[in-house]
Amino acid sequence: MYEEAKKCEVCQKQASHKCGGCHNVYYCCKEHQRSGWKSHKNQCRPYKVCTDDILGRHLVATKDIKPGDLVLQEPPLIWGPAQVTVPVCLGCGTAVDENSRPCSKCGWPMCSEICEKAPSHIPECRYTVMRGDKVSIRNFGMIHPSYQSITVLRMLYQKQFLPEVWKKIDLLESHCEKMKNTQKYQQERIMISQFIQRFFKLKNVFTEEEIMKACGIVMVNSHEVPLTNPPHISIYERASMLEHSCSANCSKSFTDAGGLMVRAGSRIQKGEHLSICYTDPLWGTPSRRHHLQESKLFWCACARCVDPTEFQTYFSALRCQDSSCEGNLLPKSFIDNTTNEKGPDWFCDRCPSVLSSYSVQDILERIGKDLAEMPKGSVRECRSFVRTYSELLHKNHYYLTDVKIALSELIGQEDDCIAEVCDEEVELKARVCRELIDLMERLIPGEKRVKGLILFELHAAIMEVGKRKGDPESFYAALMSSREILSEAIEILKYEPDGLPEGKIYKQAVTNLHDLEAILRTVHKTMGDNPL
Numbered sequence: 424m425y426e427e428a429k430k431c432e433v434c435q436k437q438a439s440h441k442c443g444g445c446h447n448v449y450y451c452c453k454e455h456q457r458s459g460w461k462s463h464k465n466q467c468r469p470y471k472v473c474t475d476d477i478l479g480r481h482l483v484a485t486k487d488i489k490p491g492d493l494v495l496q497e498p499p500l501i502w503g504p505a506q507v508t509v510p511v512c513l514g515c516g517t518a519v520d521e522n523s524r525p526c527s528k529c530g531w532p533m534c535s536e537i538c539e540k541a542p543s544h545i546p547e548c549r550y551t552v553m554r555g556d557k558v559s560i561r562n563f564g565m566i567h568p569s570y571q572s573i574t575v576l577r578m579l580y581q582k583q584f585l586p587e588v589w590k591k592i593d594l595l596e597s598h599c600e601k602m603k604n605t606q607k608y609q610q611e612r613i614m615i616s617q618f619i620q621r622f623f624k625l626k627n628v629f630t631e632e633e634i635m636k637a638c639g640i641v642m643v644n645s646h647e648v649p650l651t652n653p654p655h656i657s658i659y660e661r662a663s664m665l666e667h668s669c670s671a672n673c674s675k676s677f678t679d680a681g682g683l684m685v686r687a688g689s690r691i692q693k694g695e696h697l698s699i700c701y702t703d704p705l706w707g708t709p710s711r712r713h714h715l716q717e718s719k720l721f722w723c724a725c726a727r728c729v730d731p732t733e734f735q736t737y738f739s740a741l742r743c744q745d746s747s748c749e750g751n752l753l754p755k756s757f758i759d760n761t762t763n764e765k766g767p768d769w770f771c772d773r774c775p776s777v778l779s780s781y782s783v784q785d786i787l788e789r790i791g792k793d794l795a796e797m798p799k800g801s802v803r804e805c806r807s808f809v810r811t812y813s814e815l816l817h818k819n820h821y822y823l824t825d826v827k828i829a830l831s832e833l834i835g836q837e838d839d840c841i842a843e844v845c846d847e848e849v850e851l852k853a854r855v856c857r858e859l860i861d862l863m864e865r866l867i868p869g870e871k872r873v874k875g876l877i878l879f880e881l882h883a884a885i886m887e888v889g890k891r892k893g894d895p896e897s898f899y900a901a902l903m904s905s906r907e908i909l910s911e912a913i914e915i916l917k918y919e920p921d922g923l924p925e926g927k928i929y930k931q932a933v934t935n936l937h938d939l940e941a942i943l944r945t946v947h948k949t950m951g952d953n954p955l
């Protein structure tokens with residue numbers, strides 16, 4: 424348990440005033456709190472770093488944290504192109520084409536002179552100049568193997584020339600030993616390590632061991648940053664210590680400049696571990712766990728993974744195959760069977776029906792294939808998918824949830840204007856949004872972004888339903904309800920950067936709220952403050 428050091432940070436005398444920011448340090452008087460702030464402000468954080476055998480380093484809250492509070496914000500230690508990418512400008516990260524200009528020193532295609540001079544481009548530029556031959560990229564718009572090594576090379580550059588930055592990178596988990604027997608390790612040994620040693624002629628500078636450690640650090644710690652097209656990857660110092668949970672209590676967002684902000688998504692009590700979700704929280708349990716094992720080398724055993732019902736949401740459940748039964752099929756556990764190749768049987772929670780893992784796989788693969796092949800952007804197709812598979816899947820199943828999220832956005836968008844949509848579909852939009860919000864609150868209460876987007880869709884549906892009822896009471900009730908829903912969406916989405924779709928929805932939500940309040944003012948002016 425965390426021990427409070429009750430000595431004044433300034434004079435070491437007995438102290439009773441706690442720092443209100445982090446609750447980690449004490450002062451004997453206000454005067455010392457003021458004078459100590461200059462040196463404390465960089466350490467003033469609502470968490471401490473702890474270590475254990477399973478998690479390694481992780482962060483634990485040192486005080487109660489409210490939803491929305493900033494837990495940490497930091498610029499990247501390093502950024503670079505994703506391992507699998509089309510040719511991108513190495514100054515700004517966006518895709519380049521035939522019209523790009525080669526860097527005058529090294530030949531890597533850049534989008535402008537400004538990008539050529541970007542500090543991020545120095546490592547590969549310098550190593551390319553040192554190798555003696557310029558690079559010539561001719562194939563654009565398709566995955567290019569020469570970019571696979573760039574981010575790793577940028578890390579190694581820190582090791583050679585910027586030891587202060589490298590010291591921070593070197594502390595990060597690489598899982599090098601665990602990786603050694605994997606196919607991925609052998610591929611990266613050839614595609615990245617040998618490429619760096621041969622193409623950049625750095626065999627005498629970096630050993631294979633050093634390069635593979637840098638590869639491991641990139642794999643375990645990098646965050647995909649969707650601010651560029653295609654997304655790039657960044658590595659952050661403190662955020663790298665956040666552990667994973669499939670129902671995390673913190674969520675991350677990016678600043679326009681590529682910095683990372685981590686905020687509390689739900690109420691966090693002092694002593695609780697801080698977590699983010701490393702994978703897609705809207706995948707089913709087996710997919711999330713396999714992805715985490717492949718990319719981060721651990722089998723997740725978070726509260727959500729150990730509960731097959733996923734907090735009674737039945738997010739991965741099938742409906743019982745017996746049409747007279749209302750039950751749901753799930754395995755007894757998704758966790759204990761990791762090493763059992765055959766996989767567990769799935770049992771109905773209401774009747775004795777059992778389905779083999781093989782049959783379950785077969786059903787899920789078939790539906791997954793249908794979903795992948797379904798034409799995108801069509802309300803009709805989404806509705807047909809939901810109708811067909813509601814027979815087989817629990818209403819909250821991840822496949823149905825995926826399609827319902829699309830449906831909640833498409834109704835109104837497909838016709839360009841919600842006023843053009845028939846009554847039945849507007850009501851469906853409102854119903855689907857409410858179901859989804861309820862699901863998100865139970866499944867991923869800390870991850871508010873999806874909820875924020877659905878709230879935005881819900882406000883439009885409620886407003887439209889209210890308008891169509893044709894009586895002033897319903898219209899007024901819809902106005903009030905929409906205002907509340909929009910305000911909540913704005914509160915959630917306000918940290919999203921302008922460049923992302925979520926940031927654009929935020930702006931639209933602010934405009935809509937402004938319009939809605941103007942209507943409410945007119946209503947109040949003509950009918951008084953209590954019009955009903």
Ligand SMILES: C[S@@+](CC[C@H](N)C(=O)[O-])C[C@H]1O[C@@H](n2cnc3c(N)ncnc32)[C@H](O)[C@@H]1O
Pocket residue numbers: 477478479480481594595596598643644663664665666667668719720721722723724725
């Ligand atoms: C980004 S790092 C987190 C910091 C790391 N623990 C350290 O000491 O630097 C990711 C690694 O932490 C460990 N980890 C994170 N969350 C975990 C969890 N929920 N269960 C088990 N291991 C976890 C795994 O080893 C994972 O590969």
